[in-house]
Amino acid sequence: MTTGLSRRGFFHVAGAGIGLLALPPLVHAAPTMQTLRASAASVDLIGADRERPADYSATDVWAYDGAVPGPLLRGRVGERLRIRLQNDIEEPTSVHWHGIRIDNAMDGVPGLTQDPVQPGESFDYDFELTHPGTYWYHPHMRSSQQVGRGLYGMLIVDEAKPLDVDRDLLLVIDDWRINAEGQIDIASFGNLHDAAHGGRLGNWMTVNGQSGPVLPVKAGERVRLRVANVANARIFEIDTEKLGAVALSRDGHGLDKAAKPQDPVLLGPGQREDLVFDVPEGAQTIPIQDVSTGEPVTAATLKVEPSDGAPSQRPALDTLSLPRFGTEPDTDNARVVDLVMEGGAMGGLATANLDGESMSLQEIAQKGYVWAFNGRVGKMDYRLFEAARGETIAIDMVNRTSWPHAMHMHGHHFRILTRDGKPATDIAFRDTVLVGPEQSVRVAFVADNPGKWMLHCHMLEHQASGMVATFAVNG
């Protein structure tokens, strides 16, 4: 299994570059409609301090408002977000608000909750920000290509009572597949080999749209670090040990209390983790590294400036917490739904049902699919279950493949109950859970948000090739 960020040609991912961090402009939720424009753009993904291909000035991308990530959308819990998506790319698109418990009609899934937004047209999203946390947004049409070309941004919903910190930092981690000219390798979108393996893995890492950005902090100050994995398929492992941080929320959902972060912080595509730490005195720079390849790669560097004065007196990190929401599932009385994942390379899937016909894996692959849920190639018409409003559903996800999957549920958060039958140690409400090869994970949730929702693998090439299901919450 290739997970290495390859360093062919001019690529030197490790080593921090010095440059100003250009965080995207802040757009506060406002009662008026704001336009979010998806269009072609060009951005410098490589950075002036790196070895650049001859004649390189920028990478052609698709972006929201010309920037990668797109504008940071932010509002306080209880406010409304009103966004007019203007589609100026050459194909239909939509915006999905990942992780938000949202009115179903605003969920942004063409074929389920709305029609595709055609080139030149617009669609108005208007919804209440009902729960605080760290979320993101991206298209839900040909996601592998549209997200892979740069269409994504962050959405932060501030708590009613904000966490007392000096600085709120974002670490939006992506990997791109870049060719020798520094351009996106477009010809490899839709590659079935990637789809049958770990998905479209890139060879160039960016954080906040930059290669190895330097983020200024001050000694002694308290920082909230919101880490998000927006890559198509790569699982990042972020080493935060040097920070002495506590983890306060996962996928926007507060943990019961401050926890020791995972070591390293494992983030599948779509997942987020909020950490809080006090910047240590003494160090001048602190690298934040991805260790998923076995070789540390510096994702970003904190540059520690001297403090302004005596650090303010604050409660200890381990006494902090963020609100959690959602009803605790009554797991003893849950209805159990099976979700058996099969297929992919080295998977031994012999036949599966595609559009009502039983076919061999080879026939399925000829049609561009390589995965099955419960023996069926998953598409938008696959209704896995229907729940009565308020019903507790447990889903037994059984991964009979040789690949990890990042299973994402729309409109709800689930609690992770067990892994391989043993109580889960990463106990948390999440909207996306990593299920390892040959692993089984049981999650449970209260189906309390009516509408038609998706449950799919967030490795976007797996999603495109059969790892899709929907469910309905009635009432």
Ligand code: C2O
């Ligand atoms: Cu982040 Cu169905 O998506």
Ligand code: CU
């Ligand atoms: Cu998958």
